[in-house]
Amino acid sequence: MTDQQRDKTTNPEGAEGVGAAQERTERTRSRRVHAPATDIYETDQGLILLVDLPGVVPDAINVTLEQNVLTIRAHTEDRPPPGYSLVHQEYLPGDFERAFTLSDEIDAERIEARMTDGVLRLFLPKVGPAATRRIQVRSA
Amino acid sequence: MARGNLFGMGPGTFEEMQRLQDEINRLFSSSSTGVRQAQSGGFPAVNAYAGEHGVVLTAELPGVRADDLDISAFRDTVTMRGTRRPPEDAKGYHRRERRQGDFIRTITLPFAVDPNRVEAQMVNGVLYVTLQRPPEDQPRRIKVAAG
Numbered sequence: 001m002t003d004q005q006r007d008k009t010t011n012p013e014g015a016e017g018v019g020a021a022q023e024r025t026e027r028t029r030s031r032r033v034h035a036p037a038t039d040i041y042e043t044d045q046g047l048i049l050l051v052d053l054p055g056v057v058p059d060a061i062n063v064t065l066e067q068n069v070l071t072i073r074a075h076t077e078d079r080p081p082p083g084y085s086l087v088h089q090e091y092l093p094g095d096f097e098r099a100f101t102l103s104d105e106i107d108a109e110r111i112e113a114r115m116t117d118g119v120l121r122l123f124l125p126k127v128g129p130a131a132t133r134r135i136q137v138r139s140a
Numbered sequence: 141m142a143r144g145n146l147f148g149m150g151p152g153t154f155e156e157m158q159r160l161q162d163e164i165n166r167l168f169s170s171s172s173t174g175v176r177q178a179q180s181g182g183f184p185a186v187n188a189y190a191g192e193h194g195v196v197l198t199a200e201l202p203g204v205r206a207d208d209l210d211i212s213a214f215r216d217t218v219t220m221r222g223t224r225r226p227p228e229d230a231k232g233y234h235r236r237e238r239r240q241g242d243f244i245r246t247i248t249l250p251f252a253v254d255p256n257r258v259e260a261q262m263v264n265g266v267l268y269v270t271l272q273r274p275p276e277d278q279p280r281r282i283k284v285a286a287g
Contacts, residue, residue: 040234041227050227052238054200054265081196081268084189091185091200118202118265 031075032094040100046125047106053096058115063122065108071099072120182245184220184267194272195249202265203238211260211269213253218271219246252277 039050055076062073078093112123184199209222253271
């Protein structure tokens with residue numbers, strides 16, 4: 001993991017003031033909020049994030065990118081099956097929230113998100129080699 | 141522990157509640173990294189809902205394909221077996237928190253289930269297993285006659 005990919009959830013007092021403040025102030029629901037388990041790996045084209053969001057429908061996911069901070073928020077509807085009541089609980093359903101600070105080499109315009117079987121897959125393409133531009137120096 | 145009686149009805153009720161409390165405490169204390177971990181009783185963690193005619197078990201299994209999942213029931217025992225495949229295009233990991241590979245979990249219920257009426261469904265990465273008690277095994281309502 002590079003410094004740029006430092007995860008703010010393990011670093012709540014980190015230097016990313018804007019994102020952190022946002023996280024603290026946007027909590028409007030009184031539900032439990034989990035940081036979802038995430039894999040981050042490299043491919044030839046860029047970075048892939050796999051985020052476990054069980055019980056989340058694609059419409060209930062909100063992915064934002066602001067000033068290199070990628071924030072994933074999702075909420076679940078916890079409905080017991082009709083006619084049944086909870087008798088044993090090993091996991092606590094709740095909403096999900098997690099933020100990552102991205103490095104500069106990510107092409108924010110081409111980020112792709114896909115949801116399959118409760119897993120969010122984010123593709124973060126790397127920016128291609130910057131085209132060198134010649135600057136003409138004109139004489140006055 | 142994975143084979144513990146789920147509802148703890150009968151003589152073991154207090155021990156069962158204590159165990160549940162311990163597990164919940166552990167669940168909370170494990171959140172120091174902010175990542176919740178299913179440590180209770182094995183993987184996957186299971187919630188159970190009881191109804192008049194049976195029970196619904198739910199388990200969070202994001203990324204597990206229905207084809208890679210095998211549910212079986214025998215008398216009072218339910219077994220969930222499956223695998224979560226690792227991504228094929230991964231070159232190098234920066235972070236690897238999601239559990240991968242095979243898992244098996246066996247759960248003992250406080251009653252026998254009808255093996256012919258087990259329904260399993262995956263909805264957005266959550267497994268729902270509906271189990272029915274056999275008709276002859278269901279609690280009978282006893283009418284109290286006024287004397």
